[in-house]
Amino acid sequence: MKKVAVVGGGMAGVAAAYYLDRGAAREGLPLEIAVFESDRRLGGKVRSVEAGPYRLEAGPDAVVRYKPWFLDLVRELGLEGEVVGTRPAKPAALIFKGGRGHPLPEGLNVVIPSRFGPLVRTSLLSPLGKLRAALDLFLPRGPEGDEPFGAFVQRRLGREVWDNLAAPLTGGIYGGDPYELSTLAAFPMLKELERRHRSLVLGSLLAMRRRRGNREGGSLFASLRSGLGRVVEAAASATERVDWRLGAPVERLDYDSGRWHLFGPWGAEGFDALVLALPARAAAGLLAPLDADIAAPLTEIPYGDTATVTMAFARDGFPEVTGHGVLIAAGEGARARGFTWLSQKWAGRAPEARLLVRAYFSGTAAELDEAGLLDAARADLERILGPLPEPEGHWVYRWRAGMPQYTVGHLERVRRIEAARARWPGLELIGAAYRGVGLPEVVRDGRDAAARLLELLPLNP
Ligand SMILES: Cc1cc2nc3c(=O)[nH]c(=O)nc-3n(C[C@H](O)[C@H](O)[C@H](O)COP(=O)(O)OP(=O)(O)OC[C@H]3O[C@@H](n4cnc5c(N)ncnc54)[C@H](O)[C@@H]3O)c2cc1C
Numbered sequence: 001m002k003k004v005a006v007v008g009g010g011m012a013g014v015a016a017a018y019y020l021d022r023g024a025a026r027e028g029l030p031l032e033i034a035v036f037e038s039d040r041r042l043g044g045k046v047r048s049v050e051a052g053p054y055r056l057e058a059g060p061d062a063v064v065r066y067k068p069w070f071l072d073l074v075r076e077l078g079l080e081g082e083v084v085g086t087r088p089a090k091p092a093a094l095i096f097k098g099g100r101g102h103p104l105p106e107g108l109n110v111v112i113p114s115r116f117g118p119l120v121r122t123s124l125l126s127p128l129g130k131l132r133a134a135l136d137l138f139l140p141r142g143p144e145g146d147e148p149f150g151a152f153v154q155r156r157l158g159r160e161v162w163d164n165l166a167a168p169l170t171g172g173i174y175g176g177d178p179y180e181l182s183t184l185a186a187f188p189m190l191k192e193l194e195r196r197h198r199s200l201v202l203g204s205l206l207a208m209r210r211r212r213g214n215r216e217g218g219s220l221f222a223s224l225r226s227g228l229g230r231v232v233e234a235a236a237s238a239t240e241r242v243d244w245r246l247g248a249p250v251e252r253l254d255y256d257s258g259r260w261h262l263f264g265p266w267g268a269e270g271f272d273a274l275v276l277a278l279p280a281r282a283a284a285g286l287l288a289p290l291d292a293d294i295a296a297p298l299t300e301i302p303y304g305d306t307a308t309v310t311m312a313f314a315r316d317g318f319p320e321v322t323g324h325g326v327l328i329a330a331g332e333g334a335r336a337r338g339f340t341w342l343s344q345k346w347a348g349r350a351p352e353a354r355l356l357v358r359a360y361f362s363g364t365a366a367e368l369d370e371a372g373l374l375d376a377a378r379a380d381l382e383r384i385l386g387p388l389p390e391p392e393g394h395w396v397y398r399w400r401a402g403m404p405q406y407t408v409g410h411l412e413r414v415r416r417i418e419a420a421r422a423r424w425p426g427l428e429l430i431g432a433a434y435r436g437v438g439l440p441e442v443v444r445d446g447r448d449a450a451a452r453l454l455e456l457l458p459l460n461p
Contacts, residue, residue: 009037010044012431013277015446038249048227058397062221067440085219109204129160150179175362176304185410273426280433294420303401305366309377311391335365
């Protein structure tokens with residue numbers, strides 16, 4: 001009987017355990033899997049909360065459909081009937097800039113305009129800003145290597161497209177300082193568009209045409225009726241040979257003659273393989289005594305704080321809001337990155353007479369305490385909408401060092417981590433720190449690590 005330990009029961013660890021379990025069943029491999037999770041619940045950042053008549057998310061709120069791996073898992077679990085898309089909305093969101101909301105131009109390729117019509121009509125850019133964006137059609141290709149995402153967008157489309165469109169959108173996804181993101185790590189497809197088509201806008205137009213053909217159900221984002229946490233629960237209960245150990249932190253590791261030894265307040269235990277599905281710093285802490293070459297690049301991955309504040313309001317007397325939410329451009333004096341009108345974005349999250357609003361914070365603003373975050377959320381919302389009634393309920397979730405920042409050099413750090421990891425038999429490092437911060441990517445990471453171990457384990461005596 002082979003034994004695998006998965007440390008960390010977030011989405012990546014749960015996916016790894018699920019795919020190990022399914023693969024062992026399929027191949028008739030005698031395998032025991034133990035998941036060690038320090039918290040009393042599974043899911044990590046995935047946390048769907050039912051609070052009276054409200055359904056909210058403490059962490060992630062949606063998955064993008066064009067990265068299929070999360071929804072593949074949903075389908076395997078037989079949950080496709082529970083998948084919901086966002087409610088139709090035109091425009092999908094506004095950008096708050098210069099003291100007012102501007103509709104997002106239609107046809108964005110992630111954060112880049114793909115059509116000239118909406119770009120010409122948008123109130124987000126001045127006539128000069130539009131002319132500068134149009135230069136993208138004529139500018140030569142830039143350098144092949146990595147560059148800060150802010151520099152990349154400004155080089156192709158100009159400062160206004162960056163400040164008023166790409167930066168607020170990117171900050172809403174990655175938090176932190178969007179300028180410093182590694183273009184190659186965070187948006188490799190945009191760099192590839194420049195390489196292939198030279199113009200980002202023309203390349204985006206072609207990419208969007210292809211993608212529209214693949215998109216089911218119309219909406220770009222998806223969730224489950226009762227929230228994303230449903231997938232964690234379903235994956236955990238679908239397994240047969242996984243021992244889910246909650247409240248079981250791993251505090252120390254050792255490796256000796258082909259076996260990984262785990263230690264914690266619960267005792268000590270040996271395993272044939274080890275999946276670390278942890279934030280990079282937690283993984284570094286465990287691996288540092290064994291291998292400085294792996295710990296060093298792990299500690300170099302920067303993390304930023306994030307927080308969400310969800311508020312419930314009576315619709316009666318609340319100003320009319322359109323679309324799914326509003327993103328706030330830098331320089332508007334706000335501390336929140338933006339707001340999502342949750343009950344307008346998803347069906348069934350609040351009673352008809354109520355509005356559920358979520359504020360997203362990152363960077364230094366997310367370091368505020370709970371009361372400070374609530375005050376900041378209310379003040380920023382009033383800045384956008386005018387005076388508001390008291391919320392009938394509020395829920396604040398802080399994620400300290402919650403978001404890895406893929407800054408320039410990220411791919412090189414991951415390459416160094418991989419090179420050092422490969423020297424340790426049966427060790428896998430997965431999760432949001434490495435090959436994509438979104439839920440689809442961490443599920444793919446878990447699935448791929450499981451496949452590698454299922455190949456490796458039968459070979460070892
Ligand atoms: C506010 C917010 C909003 C987001 N929105 C979206 C979104 O809309 N769409 C999207 O796709 N992604 C979103 N993300 C990103 C996504 O949620 C994460 O990338 C993903 O959930 C990370 O999963 P993970 O398993 O890698 O890590 P985690 O969820 O961090 O799991 C790691 C687990 O390891 C456990 N652990 C730590 N140390 C130990 C130890 N020593 N022993 C045992 N266990 C330990 C932790 O308790 C935790 O459960 C968002 C993230 C945040 C914070």
